[in-house]
Amino acid sequence: MAFSYEHARPALAVDCVVFGLDDEDLKVLLIQRGVDPFQGKWALPGGFVRIDESVDEAARRELAEEAGITRVFLEQLYTFGAVARDPRDRVVSVAYYALVKLSDHRVVAATDAREAAWFAASELPSLPFDHDEIVGKALARLQGSVRYRPIGFELLPQKFTLTQLQRVYETILEKTLDKRNFRKKVLGTGLLLELDEVEQDVAHRAARLYMFDKKRYRELEKDGFLFEI
Amino acid sequence: MAFSYEHARPALAVDCVVFGLDDEDLKVLLIQRGVDPFQGKWALPGGFVRIDESVDEAARRELAEEAGITRVFLEQLYTFGAVARDPRDRVVSVAYYALVKLSDHRVVAATDAREAAWFAASELPSLPFDHDEIVGKALARLQGSVRYRPIGFELLPQKFTLTQLQRVYETILEKTLDKRNFRKKVLGTGLLLELDEVEQDVAHRAARLYMFDKKRYRELEKDGFLFEI
DNA sequence: TCAAAAGTGTTAAAAATACACCCATGG
DNA sequence: CCATGGGTGTATTTTTAACACTTTTGA
16 A cells, blocks of 8 residues: 655654663663664664654654553654655654653563663763754753753652652752752742651661652642742 | 655644734734635645755745745744644644744735735734644743743844833733843843944934844853843 | 761852832934 | 933842751661
């Protein structure tokens, strides 16, 4: 079956920059390409947009198919439309970035026999197409967004310590923060629920656990409240 | 001549939200559609991406063709990819927003006999496709960007008074600002060149003219300087 | 009892805000 | 001479930044 159009059409693809955070650093998920061009090379997960799905749906589908990742924070990043960004065909790609709780996705499901693996964002191999540029833009967006929107929580388990949260910000912003000032500020937002629980199995005083109060955030947001760290 | 592909492909279009500022308010440029669907209705300027041009180039070309607008600030906004956003065909649209000096484009060149006109952003007619949503997103982006990036100047003549600049911010942010504090802040950026000129033909004391120091901004930007009003 | 991280307040500096009058110009 | 907008400084409040020790816990 073939499809015919009066004018030539670019192919339309999606690519996803998936971020995760572990004890060491910020990670990006890469997939070993199963097809040419660049077969065997590490690249961003992605694929072509089908005719009967939205572009957003395509991004979610590719994440699920290629990495077994579902129900994550996913947001459109930028559309890359240079004529020669793909050496074979004209392909325009809508890039997305995702934030996942690494604890949930430590073992990446490489579904169709393709390898998937986490790489430190600061030590990525050189990537095919314009994927280096896409990752660069995603990092910049992440750094810009994390201070003004409550998305840092997406990288942590549902229950987390304030020190873990501080590490999220320090890792993304690439600078150290003052512990007391940080706590003052995040608790000052009124968006952290203090739980009657502490972390388990640590070889020192156990820290209190908190949750992000998403419901309250949505209410405040309606009234024009701006999150800021 | 027809083009045939193994898989069905969405058509790829661009749409542009062009902002201008006059004495009254913030304006958006609309074009009367020359073709179906929605022939005769006011809509955003735009059109299909050609196979041999980048998406950015397509946006600039459409602006030039449909409105005679060239050499303006133009930036990608968001890609709209819902399946049914166009009632006839599957069309994914990469939206852009542009800022123009209305003084330069007061008379819009309606090239191919189609009408073009400026509408107050707050009183737009209801637009076809998802163009209402696109304009909404463009306004939100403009409001978010104007405080952190020196783009307000794009709406003014090269030489402007501080009162004109203040009006840019007041109009976009939809709130009044204190004159003394505003001046303190913009002059404090060190990015305004004070000229030895004043405005002409006003029935009161003539205000001093300033220019944005783009060269100096680019230097400071390299060193991590962040513009902020 | 030691190591390791949790938890906690105050002070100083900087930035943001509120606020009102005189000045220059053209009509 | 008057109407119109141009231009200017200070005091207060709020926000941010700097900074160090005691507590808890498990090994």
